[in-house]
Amino acid sequence: MPSFRQNPTAALEEVERGETYVVTKHRRPVARLVPPIDEEDPLAAIPGVIWAREPNGPSRLSELPESRRRLRGDRGTARGDEVGMVRFYLDTSVAVHVLGGTLGAKEWFDRIAADPDSQLISSRLLQTELTRVQRRDGKPVSDRDLVLRHVSLVPITEGILGTAEAIGEHIRTLDAIHLATTLLVGSFTVLVTHDATLTRLALDHGLAVADPVVA
Numbered sequence: 001m002p003s004f005r006q007n008p009t010a011a012l013e014e015v016e017r018g019e020t021y022v023v024t025k026h027r028r029p030v031a032r033l034v035p036p037i038d039e040e041d042p043l044a045a046i047p048g049v050i051w052a053r054e055p056n057g058p059s060r061l062s063e064l065p066e067s068r069r070r071l072r073g074d075r076g077t078a079r080g081d082e083v084g085m086v087r088f089y090l091d092t093s094v095a096v097h098v099l100g101g102t103l104g105a106k107e108w109f110d111r112i113a114a115d116p117d118s119q120l121i122s123s124r125l126l127q128t129e130l131t132r133v134q135r136r137d138g139k140p141v142s143d144r145d146l147v148l149r150h151v152s153l154v155p156i157t158e159g160i161l162g163t164a165e166a167i168g169e170h171i172r173t174l175d176a177i178h179l180a181t182t183l184l185v186g187s188f189t190v191l192v193t194h195d196a197t198l199t200r201l202a203l204d205h206g207l208a209v210a211d212p213v214v215a
Contacts, residue, residue, distance in 0.1 A: 019159040020157070022163045049154055052150055054149045054150055087118075089190065092130065095130060099134075119152070121151060122181075127148055130144040178193075
């Protein structure tokens with residue numbers, strides 16, 4: 001990718017094609033140049049999204065939360081406002097508990113997957129990580145689709161990698177990619193994770209965080 005400082009015109013052309021540029025100060029992200037995002041459907045501006053094969057729908061009405069509720073974060077405190085769809089970013093640390101049948105995580109996932117006013121998203125990385133977990137545990141790889149069919153997957157772009165590289169604090173590489181992807185899809189996205197470091201950094205970046213594994 002061209003340097004924004006050295007060639008701003010070329011950089012803006014990259015942003016127009018869907019890339020994200022991160023402006024840093026002392027190795028900490030302070031601003032981002034991103035393509036215009038439709039807040040009603042923030043994934044629409046991102047090329048190459050793998051859309052969920054089973055869109056959310058009211059298949060378990062008794063478990064649905066109040067309709068038209070958005071969770072917004074104030075240092076991680078969720079508040080309900082009747083303003084539209086809720087976007088949940090599913091981190092692998094929770095997805096493996098969903099796949100493994102952990103009660104709190106599975107109940108949360110079933111509820112969100114059935115809610116027409118909620119949207120499950122993650123990085124394309126999630127598919128690879130779930131595949132490796134299934135192979136490690138000697139379980140059918142196809143079982144990963146019990147989760148993936150409900151989740152829209154964002155491709156790993158140069159912009160996301162650039163954002164991940166700009167995170168100054170120590171964080172594992174794959175977690176940095178998940179955090180960078182969450183930042184890309186919008187500040188009103190709730191990051192769903194069971195990882196303590198990822199939780200802390202997400203809160204530092206102004207994101208709302210939820211952990212159904214310990215709920």
